[in-house]
């Protein structure tokens with residue numbers, strides 16, 4: 106779908122905005138800023154389409170955003186899996202299901218599942234169509250410099266050449282699992298048995314009802330299962346490192362993904378029933394450890410969106426919502442005010458946007474993060490998990506309400522803001538000195 110065309114050349118290395126990472130957060134921001142008339146570079150280290158560890162459920166609240174970003178509802182409908190209208194809670198032999206709440210939007214009432222190889226490619230194509238420069242597969246190694254005149258060292262993975270990219274604004278949208286090379290050493294921490302590693306696999310011929318979204322709970326982890334696009338079933342889960350070691354000791358010679366699959370079939374009757382006739386499509390993908398918590402600060406020197414800003418335990422499947430919606434919140438603030446000026450103006454403008462964006466972020470997402478952590482820790486431990494099971498058996502509507510509390514049907518972006526940002530040209534960000542766009546240090550190659 107996204108084969109690289111012959112390389113184009115461009116002769117500027119200077120942009121209004123440099124975005125690191127082309128997941129749902131980075132591509133959303135690239136579309137909005139490029140449409141507003143900013144010069145945008147988006148750097149992605151992997152070639153697309155690529156698989157990614159993710160449960161692949163897109164909450165209904167995001168579908169109007171996808172449409173406003175240029176993903177046509179007809180194209181999306183033809184690619185995505187059927188509407189998700191029921192949620193189940195599965196643990197051991199227990200299996201309780203309840204309706205999912207519907208969003209109030211007239212066209213987009215229900216969550217849908219779509220493989221990340223498809224979704225991320227669709228969104229990046231929209232960024233390209235909006236005029237963003239796509240540098241892929243390129244990797245940003247480091248970012249520094251004063252406000253209004255940031256510099257990033259980027260590596261063209263194809264040629265091994267390094268280029269310095271200059272930008273007035275840098276937006277980190279590089280997820281939470283791969284810090285930039287320059288900060289990796291500083292952030293390295295001791296690995297713990299409680300670290301959660303994430304896995305995903307796709308299956309053909311699984312016996313899972315279309316439109317059902319089971320949440321899985323088991324000792325030391327949690328996960329989800331869904332029929333995604335092309336009639337394939339996706340299973341994604343997180344599991345503690347010490348649990349994986351114990352499982353591998355019991356099944357020597359098998360990969361981590363294989364022992365996780367064996368455990369899921371053994372421990373979770375719902376998974377076992379769904380996979381009776383299924384064939385796995387390719388190997389398990391593994392990532393992590395995941396890093397739940399908030400990294401965003403009101404005084405950040407670079408803006409952060411999506412998982413780079415914060416990661417919620419994926420038991421609530423709200424990561425892509427927070428990724429896309431945080432991009433919209435930030436772009437709304439970036440595009441609201443601007444003006445050319447000196448270094449102090451650039452610093453003041455940056456500090457003001459960062460502070461307002463961080464406040465918006467906390468207002469909309471902090472509760473979701475806390476609820477996700479509570480549910481995740483309850484699901485992973487035997488006693489709280491059995492209390493959860495008994496609660497949902499007696500009150501299945503609690504599952505529906507939990508989905509509502511986790512904001513699965515409420516979008517942080519108002520319809521009027523969606524309409525305004527989807528089209529509006531806007532002022533460019535202030536710079537520290539003469540317009541950087543005038544500077545050029547030679548050609549860059551661009552994936553198109």
Ligand SMILES: Cc1cc2nc3c(=O)[nH]c(=O)nc-3n(C[C@H](O)[C@H](O)[C@H](O)COP(=O)(O)OP(=O)(O)OC[C@H]3O[C@@H](n4cnc5c(N)ncnc54)[C@H](O)[C@@H]3O)c2cc1C
Nearest residue numbers: 126128129130150160161162245280411412419422424425
């Ligand atoms: C097991 C599991 C299940 C999940 N299920 C769901 C679900 O059902 N629904 C949901 O909404 N969310 C789910 N999530 C969460 C969701 O996957 C993430 O929250 C989401 O992908 C975050 O999007 P992002 O754009 O911030 O980052 P990412 O999607 O992680 O994208 C970051 C991109 O940056 C690139 N990158 C990284 N470093 C660099 C660099 N130095 N230079 C250039 N590029 C770089 C990466 O290659 C990547 O493409 C799940 C997560 C897990 C672990």
